[in-house]
Amino acid sequence: MSDTRPQGQPDEAMVDLLIKQVTEGLSPAEQRALDVMDSEVASAYLRDLERAAAAVTLAGGTGGESLPAALSARIAQQAAEHFAHPSKVADLAAARNTATERARDRQSPAPGRANRFNYGWLAAAACLVLAIFGWERSPPPLPPVAAVPPAPVTVPPAEKPAPPTAAEERAALLAKTDSLKIPLGATKDPAAAGVTGDVVWDPVTQRGFLHFAGLGANDPTMHQYQIWIFDAGRDKRYPVDGGVFDVPANASEVVIPIRASLMVRKPAAFAVTLEKPGGVVVSGREHVLVLGATS
Amino acid sequence: MSTSVLQRIASGDSAAVRDCIDQYGPLVWSIARRLSRTPADAEDATQEIFLDIWRSAGRFDAAQGSDKVFIAMIARRRLIDRLRKSSAEPPMDPVEALETVVWADPGTASETSIEAEQATRALAELRPEQRQVLELGLLHGLSQSEIAARLSMPLGTVKSFMRRGLIRVREFMNVDAEGVLSEG
Numbered sequence: 001m002s003d004t005r006p007q008g009q010p011d012e013a014m015v016d017l018l019i020k021q022v023t024e025g026l027s028p029a030e031q032r033a034l035d036v037m038d039s040e041v042a043s044a045y046l047r048d049l050e051r052a053a054a055a056v057t058l059a060g061g062t063g064g065e066s067l068p069a070a071l072s073a074r075i076a077q078q079a080a081e082h083f084a085h086p087s088k089v090a091d092l093a094a095a096r097n098t099a100t101e102r103a104r105d106r107q108s109p110a111p112g113r114a115n116r117f118n119y120g121w122l123a124a125a126a127c128l129v130l131a132i133f134g135w136e137r138s139p140p141p142l143p144p145v146a147a148v149p150p151a152p153v154t155v156p157p158a159e160k161p162a163p164p165t166a167a168e169e170r171a172a173l174l175a176k177t178d179s180l181k182i183p184l185g186a187t188k189d190p191a192a193a194g195v196t197g198d199v200v201w202d203p204v205t206q207r208g209f210l211h212f213a214g215l216g217a218n219d220p221t222m223h224q225y226q227i228w229i230f231d232a233g234r235d236k237r238y239p240v241d242g243g244v245f246d247v248p249a250n251a252s253e254v255v256i257p258i259r260a261s262l263m264v265r266k267p268a269a270f271a272v273t274l275e276k277p278g279g280v281v282v283s284g285r286e287h288v289l290v291l292g293a294t295s
Numbered sequence: 296m297s298t299s300v301l302q303r304i305a306s307g308d309s310a311a312v313r314d315c316i317d318q319y320g321p322l323v324w325s326i327a328r329r330l331s332r333t334p335a336d337a338e339d340a341t342q343e344i345f346l347d348i349w350r351s352a353g354r355f356d357a358a359q360g361s362d363k364v365f366i367a368m369i370a371r372r373r374l375i376d377r378l379r380k381s382s383a384e385p386p387m388d389p390v391e392a393l394e395t396v397v398w399a400d401p402g403t404a405s406e407t408s409i410e411a412e413q414a415t416r417a418l419a420e421l422r423p424e425q426r427q428v429l430e431l432g433l434l435h436g437l438s439q440s441e442i443a444a445r446l447s448m449p450l451g452t453v454k455s456f457m458r459r460g461l462i463r464v465r466e467f468m469n470v471d472a473e474g475v476l477s478e479g
Contacts, residue, residue, distance in 0.1 A: 023461075054367035
């Protein structure tokens with residue numbers, strides 16, 4: 001059968017791959033399949049689809065939320081560093097390029113205008129931005145789930161102070177007068193038998209920790225525990241996800257950092273469910289293990 | 296016609312970087328919040344997106360579209376790449392957030408951008424369930440399989456709706472672009 005498509009038009013398989021690339025990204029195998037297709041046609045069609053997807057994104061409303069001031073300052077600082085040291089940042093960026101980006105760059109080569117930058121003013125801008133915003137850095141990432149050791153452990157002296165453990169961060173949060181401290185109670189679910197715990201939550205920084213004793217170890221390949229935060233300002237059917245965690249074997253107590261996926265305005269309750277590995281978007285609530293309400 | 300902020304960055308205008316952050320920071324942040332798993336992820340992504348913007352400003356061509364769409368394209372690329380790398384987990388957007396999306400009114404969307412107006416007009420032609428598929432996929436970063444599961448819809452139907460919807464928007468934008476070119 002002869003191909004009657006107009007010249008320069010993508011075939012069905014290419015369109016499917018390009019739409020997937022634009023909406024959710026391609027697997028390595030899919031990327032390889034796209035790479036062997038007509039790159040000129042793919043490049044032009046991809047650009048159109050990306051524009052269409054961006055336009056739909058804008059049509060869907062982009063909210064009135066301002067960029068957080070600290071983040072804005074970090075971006076300005078990053079820009080100053082980028083323009084002051086373009087080659088260094090370019091190398092870093094190249095190292096971080098993904099296969100998808102490399103393919104895309106092959107399809108739409110840069111015209112090289114960046115090389116024509118006059119960086120004199122940028123060095124001056126770098127100094128100005130640094131003077132205004134200082135060297136503010138991103139806060140350190142939250143530590144992973146940490147089992148509380150059953151007995152004190154002697155730590156050899158280190159040259160640099162170790163980052164605080166989850167237990168230490170929880171203790172610091174507990175000491176804050178404006179943080180919420182809520183006891184957690186076990187439900188009637190058999191997996192929750194004998195579980196005790198509490199939650200501490202700082203509404204200002206949106207950080208918090210769960211602390212449990214008696215929660216059984218899980219097999220992460222089968223199930224993971226998932227934290228939920230019920231926000232009084234939201235529909236109670238859809239609590240905010242607080243992240244998934246595992247309980248290692250032989251851990252008598254665990255401290256788990258809460259990683260709220262959205263801003264929690266008025267925390268009303270915290271819960272832990274048992275879900276499939278990786279957690280779920282909306283829990284079926286078949287296994288609600290612990291609950292704690294603020295009032 | 297005023298010079299775009301991206302063109303100003305590319306030409307070395309010392310005030311353009313700050314202007315770009317002020318002007319498009321909320322847009323990037325909004326998209327990043329929707330397509331990231333956690334606020335911390337959204338912050339990291341926003342920084343990466345702006346780095347991409349600085350690197351790509353020289354490629355911006357005003358004849359191909361607005362600053363806003365160019366920046367939204369860069370943001371989407373970076374966020375999809377991050378989502379892809381983050382263990383195939385969809386962004387943790389609760390369903391009520393999905394219900395809060397209000398498509399721009401065709402009469403006022405032009406205030407956002409001409410492309411948003413074109414997209415709104417194209418979306419208005421789609422059936423509600425087709426719009427919903429685009430909404431879940433493009434605004435909330437759900438994969439086609441996740442959309443199928445959430446809407447209890449065959450995967451083939453989701454693919455078909457996504458395909459037709461995006462192609463319809465593309466056609467609207469290209470027809471408009473051709474119209475503008477032929478007028479000019």
